[in-house]
Amino acid sequence: MMKVVVLGGSGFLGANVMEVFRRRGYHVDACSRRTGVDARQEQPLLAYLRRTNPDILVHCAAHVGGIAYNAKCPVAIFEDNLLLGYSILRAARRAGIKKLVNIMPNCTYPGEMDLYTESGWWDGPMHPTVLTYGMPRKALWVHAWACRQESGFESIHLVLPNLYGPKDHFDVVRSHALGALIRKIVDAKQAGIEEVEIWGTGRAIREWMYVEDAAEGIVLATERCNDMEIMNLGCGKGCSIEELAEMIRERADWRGRFIFNTTKPDGAPVKILDVKKMNAALGGWWPQTGLREGIAKTMEWYLRHREAVPSLESPVPVGMAR
Amino acid sequence: MEKVVILGGCGFLGAHVVQAFTRGGYEVQSCSRKNGVDAREEGSLAGFLEKARPAILVNCAHHGGGIAYNAEHSLDIYEDNLMIGFHVVRAAVRSGVNKLVNIMGNSTYPGVSNLYEESEWWNGSLHPSVMASGLPRKAQWVQAWAYEDERGFCSIHLVLPNMFGPGDHLDPSRSHALTALIRKIWEAKNTGSQRVEIWGSGKPVREWLYVEDAAAGIVRAARQYDEMEILNLGSGQGCSVRELAETIRELLGWSGEFFYDAARPDGAPCKVFDVSKMKAKLGWAPPTELRDGIRKTIDWFVSTQHASAAAH
Numbered sequence A: 001m002m003k004v005v006v007l008g009g010s011g012f013l014g015a016n017v018m019e020v021f022r023r024r025g026y027h028v029d030a031c032s033r034r035t036g037v038d039a040r041q042e043q044p045l046l047a048y049l050r051r052t053n054p055d056i057l058v059h060c061a062a063h064v065g066g067i068a069y070n071a072k073c074p075v076a077i078f079e080d081n082l083l084l085g086y087s088i089l090r091a092a093r094r095a096g097i098k099k100l101v102n103i104m105p106n107c108t109y110p111g112e113m114d115l116y117t118e119s120g121w122w123d124g125p126m127h128p129t130v131l132t133y134g135m136p137r138k139a140l141w142v143h144a145w146a147c148r149q150e151s152g153f154e155s156i157h158l159v160l161p162n163l164y165g166p167k168d169h170f171d172v173v174r175s176h177a178l179g180a181l182i183r184k185i186v187d188a189k190q191a192g193i194e195e196v197e198i199w200g201t202g203r204a205i206r207e208w209m210y211v212e213d214a215a216e217g218i219v220l221a222t223e224r225c226n227d228m229e230i231m232n233l234g235c236g237k238g239c240s241i242e243e244l245a246e247m248i249r250e251r252a253d254w255r256g257r258f259i260f261n262t263t264k265p266d267g268a269p270v271k272i273l274d275v276k277k278m279n280a281a282l283g284g285w286w287p288q289t290g291l292r293e294g295i296a297k298t299m300e301w302y303l304r305h306r307e308a309v310p311s312l313e314s315p316v317p318v319g320m321a322r
Numbered sequence B: 001m002e003k004v005v006i007l008g009g010c011g012f013l014g015a016h017v018v019q020a021f022t023r024g025g026y027e028v029q030s031c032s033r034k035n036g037v038d039a040r041e042e043g044s045l046a047g048f049l050e051k052a053r054p055a056i057l058v059n060c061a062h063h064g065g066g067i068a069y070n071a072e073h074s075l076d077i078y079e080d081n082l083m084i085g086f087h088v089v090r091a092a093v094r095s096g097v098n099k100l101v102n103i104m105g106n107s108t109y110p111g112v113s114n115l116y117e118e119s120e121w122w123n124g125s126l127h128p129s130v131m132a133s134g135l136p137r138k139a140q141w142v143q144a145w146a147y148e149d150e151r152g153f154c155s156i157h158l159v160l161p162n163m164f165g166p167g168d169h170l171d172p173s174r175s176h177a178l179t180a181l182i183r184k185i186w187e188a189k190n191t192g193s194q195r196v197e198i199w200g201s202g203k204p205v206r207e208w209l210y211v212e213d214a215a216a217g218i219v220r221a222a223r224q225y226d227e228m229e230i231l232n233l234g235s236g237q238g239c240s241v242r243e244l245a246e247t248i249r250e251l252l253g254w255s256g257e258f259f260y261d262a263a264r265p266d267g268a269p270c271k272v273f274d275v276s277k278m279k280a281k282l283g284w285a286p287p288t289e290l291r292d293g294i295r296k297t298i299d300w301f302v303s304t305q306h307a308s309a310a311a312h
Helices: A012-023 A042-052 A067-072 A074-094 A128-151 A177-191 A211-224 A241-252 A276-281 A291-308 B012-023 B044-052 B067-072 B074-094 B128-151 B177-191 B211-224 B241-252 B276-282 B290-311
Strands: A003-007 A027-031 A056-059 A099-105 A155-160 A162-164 A195-199 A208-210 A257-261 B003-007 B027-031 B056-059 B099-105 B155-160 B162-164 B195-199 B205-210 B238-240 B257-261 B270-273
Touching: A003 A012, A003 A042, A012 A027, A012 A056, A012 A211, A027 A042, A042 A074, A056 A074, A056 A211, A067 A074, A067 A128, A074 A099, A074 A128, A074 B074, A074 B128, A099 A128, A099 A211, A128 A155, A128 B074, A128 B128, A155 A211, A162 A177, A162 A211, A162 A291, A177 A195, A177 A241, A177 A291, A195 A241, A208 A211, A208 A291, A211 A276, A241 A257, A241 A291, B003 B012, B003 B044, B012 B027, B012 B056, B012 B211, B027 B044, B044 B074, B056 B074, B056 B211, B067 B074, B067 B128, B074 B099, B074 B128, B099 B128, B099 B211, B128 B155, B155 B211, B162 B177, B162 B211, B162 B290, B177 B195, B177 B241, B177 B290, B195 B241, B205 B211, B205 B290, B211 B276, B238 B241, B238 B270, B241 B257, B241 B290
Parallel strands: A003 A027, A003 A056, A056 A099, A099 A155, A162 A208, A195 A257, B003 B027, B003 B056, B056 B099, B099 B155, B162 B205, B195 B257, B205 B270
Antiparallel strands: B205 B238
16 A cells, blocks of 8 residues: 655645545545644654655645735745755655655736746746745746755655635635635624725735645645646636635625725736646546635634634744744 | 855865955855765764854855766766755745855756747756756745745846856866867877867857856955845857867967867757846956966966876
8 A cells, every 4th residue: 555644644634635545445644743743844854754754745834824924924834844854855765755746826926917827937926925934836846856966866746725614714814815804704794794804905915725626636646747847737617716705705695885095015917827737647537616605614614613713813933043 | 254165165066165265355265075974975064064053055065067978977976966955945934044045057957049048947847968967946936935935045047057167177177068078189299190080060159158257256255245046147248169179279378279079968958048137146257368267277287287297
């Protein structure tokens, strides 16, 4: 039986990736800080990998948040993610991993691009709001490239859009826009509040992928792909923050109004992945869950787990920079 | 008197930078592996800086060599440079350095550019022959940017072309292309050989900056330039490997022929800097003519060979 270790396996995406690998008959272990391994340090990670001896290592670990969080802690985000990538590559090589699956966010693409095509990945600066998170992931790709030059080390690199779904971060500081919107609107409905503030103009267009679909695509790509050039994994469709807010309002049956706080940054204007390469490589596989359906499932989960979601206070970042 | 620490101060460029700052009236301390500091390790450099307490830290440290060396050691080059860059920024911030002066190679520019303009720095992938040494420097720039954003940390980032001049690596695998060429032609002349083989087509155009000019420019920039955005420091003039070989042949007085091994990789086809920003910001341009610089480098090279012959 093939063995897989998922780094960040306790996280939002990682937990779903674990589940899909398990369903397909792999032996799966999660490796994260919650399981006692700090992957920013090579030695504990290497010891862990030697003990579990996996064939495949999936890297879903990250220190990341939304625009506000990134703006607040750029140093910790840069340093944590850089060290993560560095020690993962070194430990994976030394532990004899057969394939590294590196999951990257779409913010690794140039900020000014509308349609993110793989061949344009290096062709422009990243958006400043995500630079400290995106750069370490690009560095990791170069590291994997150098490992391949040295010893034929095999790795694949998948670029994903924003993810959403049950168990997302619902606290307002670290959440991506969709989770934050659901929380604000559902809470407003419950509390009888008539106004919800939305950061930015509401016009920024983003692609939203349901997390279970993302996990399925990752497992499929792990089985079928072995080229180290990056590959997009997404739906290839975008939706503005305002449209998204309307969908959630409708579903929540809330009648209040949105206040767009235009003093807050929008981030890049448009982010949509070109998925032609994915269609060819994965034999026509397509993310199954429509946006309305995914939003409904996510809201349902949030309503059931509202009480357990942490309060609106800022969490203490877990950086190592102090 | 302002104190400056030169990281990599025993290296080719670093040694000249030490001299240039000393001449400029600074108190200068060199820091390198020869002083027992391994900048790749957390704590090693920080410990040194805590004691030295410089106002300015100049980072000339890097791991790299010629095209062949880089191709064979890409993984070590990547890992060493990534860790050097990472710890340099962290240690500079923690020890209260007022200004970090970060020196980068032209390998940080996209591989397909002909004219290296600062605004093009992010627009394209690095050439594979230098990706492992170039990318860590760009990562380091982002790290310094994060510290500026979060804590107001001041750093400047100077991009330099290929350098040449007295004090280059004598080990042929580590020396810059120009010194390597001088060696080959000098050896051919001494052994009476009529043939010198040159790797690649001889067509790649490179810019060559005389190392003493580079050091002088770095001191000027440390004084006058305060922006986080990169600044080119060069002559703005390119010269093909072929032209370079002809100049050296003439200056050494050798009469043989060059053979170009086109099966060997050329690297990027053309690398020349746009230096208009440098002229505007520093009011300065490198004073040494290429031919004069080559002559001085030949004199230096020949003297090292005579010295080593005398020692045997």
